[in-house]
Amino acid sequence: MGRTSQASVADKLARLRLSFRKKAEGELDELTVTASRLARGGQPRPGSIKDIASAYSILHRLAGSAGTFGYTALGDQARRLEQRLKPMAERRPPDTNKPLGFPEEHAQQPLDIIVEIEGLRSLLDVTDEPVKGILEHPYSSDPRSEPTPDIHVILCGLRDEAADFLEHALSNYGFLISRMDVDSLSLNGKPGMSAVVTSEDTLVEVSRVLGALECAGGASRPPLLCVGRQDDFKSRYFLADAGADAFFPEPIDAPQLAERIERLVNEQNESVSGKILILDDDEHLVAHYCTVLENAGFRVKAISDPETVLSELSEFRPDIMLLDVRMGAYSGTTVAKLIRFEPEWVSLPIVYLSSEQDKHVQLEALAKGADEFMTKPVSDDYLVRTAQIRCYRARQLNELLIKDSLTGLLKHSVIKQEVENEHARCQRMSHVSSVAMLDLDHFKAVNDQHGHRTGDIVIKALANLLRNRLRSTDQIGRYGGEEFAVILPQCTTCEAQKVLTQICNAFSDISFATADGDLSVTLSVGIAALDAFDFGSDALDAADQALYERKTAGRNGVTVFHQV
Missing domain, CATH: 1.20.120.160 (HPT domain)
Structure with missing residues (x-):
């Protein structure tokens, strides 16, 4: 956040303080x-x-x-x-x-x-410094509007043979690859989207250098992954103690390594935000909370009338709710109980805000429908951290409901609904968007000849590749066993064909290690213009028909649906 934005937030908090006085x-x-x-x-x-x-x-x-x-x-x-x-x-x-x-x-x-x-x-x-607001957060823009940031993988201290293999294998997933020795190791100005892969022989020294860079630059140390020959408990214990975040024995399984790199980097850089509904009748305090939480990247809506809470919940659909315990003639604990009458809000995290310090009273209040009790005055740091933890947990629970457990992609029913949602946006805003159906070629033979574990690895590898090569605004779902659906907003079929052809080529170049030797798998894709149909489901059917045409034409490529 720039200095102007920081000053703006500070000025707003100062004005609120004067108004409170x-x-x-x-x-x-x-x-x-x-x-x-x-x-x-x-x-x-x-x-x-x-x-x-x-x-x-x-x-x-x-x-x-x-x-x-x-x-x-x-x-x-x-x-x-x-x-x-x-x-x-x-x-x-x-x-x-x-x-x-x-x-x-x-x-x-x-x-x-x-x-x-x-x-x-x-x-x-008699005044002291007001509780410090969090005035600097990396949420100056909506992350969904940005391209998926590149992950920079630094290969450091590896033997030439291993480095050559990993540079070729990992570049297929869309990672940016650099090769460095320990003495020249740097994070190239983007420590937040970096990961380092090193060997067991140089791990201790690389870990020390990364620690020094972290102290000097103030940024978090990137994930450190180690490859090596020794694979036993004592070796792994030594590597863990020396700073490794993951270990991969040789011969290196490149798809699994790519998956772990993506997960570790994303976990480290995941920005926790969400939607927060505040019900409190103290206008100055609520304005302060809203300023601090919005500055930390949350969408916040504040209401003061308990009688509007159900309609506001339905319209705003928050991830968590902050609720004052005492609001004039109304009791917050009773409002929380009333909210739980509705089945769709039974799992909504509700956090009480109150100056009540009696632990027994707090427990009684919690028993009536809330999840946590924050005692006023609440420091800005504590408020933001509580909101982050609660929103993160709510997101985790939501992802269990909407995402496929193997790939982390949207489930069948969810991606179908997202197709309809994007179709509605196309109709409303005259957007040109595309939808694609993807299918792994000869996948039954992969399972039959190499086992379902290998099949799962192939499916996860494609999921990782799609996440890394597509934009953050694109929606990806696992449509069936080995079939995927992709929504590309504001993307013509010509542009979609170019992108997905590159993905097909990159995927066919990935090598999967099996007991019978290395395995390569190809991909077939069908594309349709989402805005060209009366219903989203019709566009999906058209993409599926194009996929069928691609299969009959020889597989391993992309076909665009053309209406006759």
Whole structure:
């Protein structure tokens, strides 16, 4: 994020802090008046439920939000006064229109409390630095609009024979390959999308150099993969202790190595974001939360009226929800329970936000439908980290539902729905898009002659190749056993044919090691223009027909559907 963006966020947080102070000044004036009524003339008198509830509500809000804006002393004192008022605020006579008298054990409290409330105003001049916002995150643009970033694989300290083999084999997956020796090892300015492959003989030295580069540049150390001859427990233990993230014994299985490189790099660089719905009636605090979370890459929607929560959930469809426990006449715990009435929201992660510190009360609140309890004031770092963890977990669970376990690609039903979604976008925005059906040639013979394990390796290799060679905006699904579907938005059939022909050529050049020797597998592809049909399913059928024509014409290539 540039300096201008950082300054903009900092200015917004500063304005929110000033706005909070102005509102707090008015609320403290109101508290002083209320306290005076509760102890008129210096003598205890029955106070109205309204006065006590109002004082308690203001103190509760200040206890939860003051620290976020840098008024820690004010927040701490408000919390102490809130706890003292709580027993009185929770007393409910049968007729709520009657005045609420203080029980004997609380008779002196209004006199004490008025003095302490008057002292709260002075704490507005006792400030510390507001909880630091996270002002620098690599989310300046939507990552889905960018091309899939190239993964840079550095071959370091390998024998020439092994380096030659890996340079040829890994380049077929779309990786950028560099060969370096230990003394010249560098990350070429892109440590975030790099991986290093080295040998067991040079692992210790390479690990040391990478550690030094990490300290000097401030970037995370790239994944370090080791290849070697010794494959036993003690050897693997030594390599793990020396810094290896993965080990591959010789002869090297290139498809498995490519899969592991992709997974390790993507795990290290995966940006955790998502959609967050906030329900809280404290406008200043919510504005602060929204600023911090949006700056960290999240899409955030804030609402203050609990009565709109179900409609907002259906429209916004968040990954997680942040929910205040106390919102005027409404209880957040009851709202959470109400949300769980709907089956589609049973698994929605709900995180309570509250200044409540009683652990028993927190447990009772959690029992009514939420997953976590964050005690206000919440630091910006803790807020963002909690959101990242919860969104990441929600994404993991969602991927179990929508992605194929072997390949990590979209399941059959999901890719079919994505075809319809893209077709609708084509119709609505006059886009030109393509859809393709891909099928592995003679795959039954691969399974029959080399076993299903080899067949699975071939399928995963194609999945990895497609992910690396296609754009991040392209959708890839496993349509059947060895059949795949690909959606290429804003891509003509001519452009799609060029890209998929390159993929066919690269895949046929991949060598799979088997007990009977090396194996190569080819690929057939059919393409259709998604925008040329009335329904997405019709375009899929046309791509499938083109695939059939490719099979009958000799396989190993790409055919585009042409309407007669």
